[in-house]
Amino acid sequence: MGRKRKSSTGFLGRYFGYLLLPIIVYGWASGNVSAAFILIASSLAIVYMLFAVPTWCMATTRDGLGCRRNSNGLLLGCSLREHKWQKMKMAVQASKWGELFAKFWSNTSNAAAAVSAIAGTGSAIVAALALLTA
Template sequence: MGRMKSRTKKALWRFWGYLILAVAGYLWLSGDLNFVLILGLSGLALLYMLFAAPMWCLAPNSTNGKPCSNNAYGLLIGCWIRKHKWEKIKMIFRRQRWAELGRRSFSTVGAQAAAIGAVGSFTSAIAAVITLIVKR
């Protein structure tokens, strides 16, 4: 019994950003809207998707040309290899590499979930900001 609780806690801790995004979605659908809370939760979920969501690195290896299969965190951070660590963030600032970044962001199930979650949380945050501005 104790072992099961430990696994559940680890899984919840590992995927906390998806839970926060689900809570923000629930708040949007409920009748009582607290836009400041929704904005905060959406911002946290976006940060999780960009920098903490578990996925594979997928940076090209110089030895065999295949994508790196080491564990990485977030859409913008690579694995523990120094060359791979900041490669995805560098891709944002080079317009020629945007297509490659997009392909990497949708190449695995974990990356797809994080990319869709990032778009959803960004959209939620923008909608909450617009609603707060209009209401004032």
């Protein structure tokens, strides 16, 4: 179990994606930030939530419980290859999305990341529409 990854980026580096959220909110609220910028910030936030945010793995283990090992991103599993594949496979099958979301809601750090990812997606869509119709 001793494999601790030393991160040179530290706390802020690991959680930088959450810093994008107030920037996006400010962009929409103030109205003087370009939609292109918001689209980029929102896209970065989505990618961060799916692939980089510190979360629990939550892949289903043999005893039917969620895996509690640390992982990065909602869609990536922990260092067990089987868990990575399990979540990736669920993500590409629309019929499994409900199950996948149930995993996200089961603990705070995953739920916060899931809400942020959804908010980022909404924001990105609105920004893209704003750009298209401008």
